[in-house]
Amino acid sequence: MNTTTHSKDKTPAAQDCIDLKLGLCRSDASLSQHRPEVVPLGKHAKGTEHQRDDKIAHHLYHDAKAQDKNHGISEEIVQAAHAQAKVFFHQSAEEKEKIARSKSKYFNGWHLRRGVASKSMNSKDNIEQFTYCYNPNYGPEVDSPFNYYPGLPEDSITATSLEDVGLGAHTDIQSFTILWQDMIGGLQVLMADGSWVKAPPIPGTFVVNIGDYLMRLSNDRFKSTFHRVFMRTTSDRYSMPFFIGFNCNEEFSVLPSYTSEDMPAKYEPTSCGEGGNSSDHVYGHGYEVYEVKEDTNSDPLGCSVHSRPEVASNPKREKKRTCRDNGNTATMKTFSDLTNIPRKKIND
Numbered sequence: 409m410n411t412t413t414h415s416k417d418k419t420p421a422a423q424d425c426i427d428l429k430l431g432l433c434r435s436d437a438s439l440s441q442h443r444p445e446v447v448p449l450g451k452h453a454k455g456t457e458h459q460r461d462d463k464i465a466h467h468l469y470h471d472a473k474a475q476d477k478n479h480g481i482s483e484e485i486v487q488a489a490h491a492q493a494k495v496f497f498h499q500s501a502e503e504k505e506k507i508a509r510s511k512s513k514y515f516n517g518w519h520l521r522r523g524v525a526s527k528s529m530n531s532k533d534n535i536e537q538f539t540y541c542y543n544p545n546y547g548p549e550v551d552s553p554f555n556y557y558p559g560l561p562e563d564s565i566t567a568t569s570l571e572d573v574g575l576g577a578h579t580d581i582q583s584f585t586i587l588w589q590d591m592i593g594g595l596q597v598l599m600a601d602g603s604w605v606k607a608p609p610i611p612g613t614f615v616v617n618i619g620d621y622l623m624r625l626s627n628d629r630f631k632s633t634f635h636r637v638f639m640r641t642t643s644d645r646y647s648m649p650f651f652i653g654f655n656c657n658e659e660f661s662v663l664p665s666y667t668s669e670d671m672p673a674k675y676e677p678t679s680c681g682e683g684g685n686s687s688d689h690v691y692g693h694g695y696e697v698y699e700v701k702e703d704t705n706s707d708p709l710g711c712s713v714h715s716r717p718e719v720a721s722n723p724k725r726e727k728k729r730t731c732r733d734n735g736n737t738a739t740m741k742t743f744s745d746l747t748n749i750p751r752k753k754i755n756d
């Protein structure tokens with residue numbers, strides 16, 4: 409595998425996309441050509457429903473993410489939430505610890521992520537989250553973190569170290585994510601050719617990110633997207649994703665309209681609590697998964713924890729997932745438990 413890290417190139421653009429062992433970093437010019445398109449939704453959308461579906465599918469599949477404007481959410485509300493996030497995260501750790509996620513029945517609350525991923529996507533998380541649930545008792549399962557990426561000390565900005573990435577590569581587990589990011593930048597998306605491209609902040613828009621469940625529902629027509637946050641700045645960064653999924657106990661299957669004789673359902677019916685495992689799509693995309701050296705998920709997993717492709721050193725290990733709505737514990741199996749198909753590697 410190519411292990412280029414562009415260590416001599418000190419331009420900000422190059423640093424922003426220092427490739428982590430993929431060696432496929434694009435030049436800045438190339439990055440801007442590939443930025444995800446802004447797709448107007450709602451009443452501003454043009455064409456028939458089917459044409460819009462195709463257009464969105466095209467962008468989500470080929471450009472990995474779409475950015476949505478004309479969404480009707482006022483800037484005032486977004487800015488108020490952003491301001492609250494700043495106030496919250498700037499409290500002392502002691503204060504935040506009072507509402508730590510580990511103390512919450514529904515695994516909501518403050519949480520530090522310091523996971524280290526190895527192999528093809530070497531990275532280290534450097535993020536604080538405050539996770540909340542829209543309504544823990546009723547569905548659809550909608551929940552979110554506020555994400556806070558503390559600005560880095562000056563001397564680590566130029567470092568080509570693989571550490572302190574921000575948020576390591578992952579897909580979101582739910583159906584789709586509506587993501588607001590501030591203007592700092594750093595969000596990147598993995599393209600089908602294995603290169604990372606920037607998804608730069610555009611004022612007034614949200615990034616819409618396809619999650620694993622929609623991929624299953626649509627029989628892979630909509631592919632969930634690997635993305636990461638690559639932070640190389642002294643400024644703090646904030647983001648607010650809103651994950652939209654299903655009730656934990658509801659079974660969901662591939663929608664019949666996405667199957668045919670030639671294209672039978674690729675996925676068995678499953679539920680969030682049981683089978684929303686993060687690894688099917690890894691095979692689907694043909695990317696190598698990475699190992700988690702330090703288990704970031706020592707807390708019991710809630711239903712909407714990120715679907716970090718975490719086939720760890722012991723691929724047979726089972727993960728406990730706890731449904732928010734009834735406290736039942738279900739077992740999440742890894743990809744390796746479900747199939748003997750070997751995982752594909754990037755650049756195969």
Ligand SMILES: O=C(O)CCC(=O)C(=O)O
Pocket residue numbers: 553555575580587589595635636637646647648649714
């Ligand atoms: O901070 C961002 O822009 C992305 C956050 C993200 O991917 C997530 O919370 O799942």
Ligand SMILES: [Fe+2]
Pocket residue numbers: 578579580635714
């Ligand atoms: Fe995400």
